[in-house]
Amino acid sequence: MYSDVVVLSIGHSARDTFNILFEKGVHISQKPFSIGVRIEHLKETINKSQYGRFYNHPKLKAADYKLSHRAKNGRAVYTFCMCPGGYVVASASEENMVVTNGMSEFARNNINSNSAILVSVSPEDFPSNHPLSGVEFQRIYEKKAFEISNSYYAPVQLFGDFLKSKKSSKFGKITPTYRPGTIFYDLNKIFPDYISSALKEGILAMGKKLKGFSDYNSLLTGVETRSSSPIRIERNENYESINVEGLYPTGEGAGYAGGITSSAVDGIRVAEKIISKYKKGW
Ligand SMILES: Cc1cc2nc3c(=O)[nH]c(=O)nc-3n(C[C@H](O)[C@H](O)[C@H](O)COP(=O)(O)OP(=O)(O)OC[C@H]3O[C@@H](n4cnc5c(N)ncnc54)[C@H](O)[C@@H]3O)c2cc1C
Structure with a gap:
């Protein structure tokens, strides 16, 4: 299945998915x-x-x-x-x-x-x-x-x-x-x-x-050992991955939040970015 928009909110312990993303070339940094x-x-x-x-x-x-x-x-x-x-x-x-x-x-x-x-x-x-x-x-x-x-x-x-x-x-x-x-x-x-x-x-x-x-x-x-994510999936000012357009690393697993509230707020911010990208066409 293919999509123009993928929101990736996988949490800070999705080690199998971290590996897949890394192998696919998504830009990840230590944190x-x-x-x-x-x-x-x-x-x-x-x-x-x-x-x-x-x-x-x-x-x-x-x-x-x-x-x-x-x-x-x-x-x-x-x-x-x-x-x-x-x-x-x-x-x-x-x-x-x-x-x-x-x-x-x-x-x-x-x-x-x-x-x-x-x-x-x-x-x-x-x-x-x-x-x-x-x-x-x-x-x-x-x-x-x-x-x-x-x-x-x-x-x-x-x-x-x-x-x-x-x-x-x-x-x-x-x-x-x-x-x-x-x-x-x-x-x-x-x-x-x-x-x-x-x-x-x-x-x-x-x-x-x-x-x-x-x-x-x-x-x-x-x-x-799991106080927050050990990685950051780097994203640009539009909250997209810096090297995969349409991929939105979100919340704690992406390394942009810690805890329930900040992860939820990050999700709202990402949703707003996606809406603003597509609303011209609506
Ligand atoms: C026991 C415990 C107590 C906690 N207590 C608190 C607290 O009191 N206050 C607080 O602020 N925080 C608390 N936390 C931390 C809080 O749960 C997290 O900070 C928060 O849930 C992060 O939200 P998130 O949406 O980024 O990720 P998560 O809530 O971790 O959600 C990620 C989801 O993605 C799914 N997933 C992963 N990989 C894939 C994949 N490849 N395909 C599909 N789905 C996938 C996972 O199964 C999971 O459902 C606690 C955590 C634990 C474990």
Whole structure:
């Protein structure tokens, strides 16, 4: 089937389609993104820190937060996709890989709250100059996480043990929400030092802003690698691919948005560009 207009809104994990597009010659570039872990606390800890003595008030929903820190090695460390009263969820899109993400149900009534805690990475960190090398970079950590137990169990560690590079042996007050299950592991062995050290520094700094955030028992679950797209499908001022006329890379997968709202807005912008191109003929 042929068409004059193809809107390509494939999401940031359509690795098979990324490959096809690259092989067909569509212009793709590397792009910075972030990787890290999920950090889980008791919802009550976060509520107390944010709401003080009103933490139990029935009219208040589970509290959220947004924290950031610039590490000494220059990396940005930040929380992302905070899920109050939510769950850490499995999000692998390929076999034999472990990937975490997070979600809350409408009631936000689970016992834990979690967030991604991420460190910025850029093309200089990737294994090669190949336009899809960011995907290879993601795969390194997703595969390492899988190979710990050769299963979809995610590696977990108490933050206090992460600081000491010591494998945890039992959970504290917080038990993981990740399914199908977890395995204790020293996360320092998964990540390069520039990620681990930035995570440690960032979490400690955030603990000064949000009481309880950097407690010994705060639970880290790895790995979070899909914060945003590792590629950009380059487009011109008309939002078309720079070398394939009529192809409109759109949303998160194209590397022009991150999250639900910005992806939707990008879709509207692309639709407007297509309308303006064709309306003269209507
Ligand atoms: C567990 C989880 C929780 C999240 N929570 C939040 C949140 O709270 N807030 C937030 O802002 N964002 C959240 N996100 C991120 C959000 O889902 C994405 O940013 C957003 O959906 C991107 O929109 P998109 O339209 O660009 O791509 P997507 O929503 O990923 O849609 C891409 C679609 O293209 C399809 N596709 C891929 N390749 C092909 C092909 N070759 N042919 C046909 N179809 C194809 C895919 O199957 C998919 O349906 C979350 C993501 C996950 C996984």
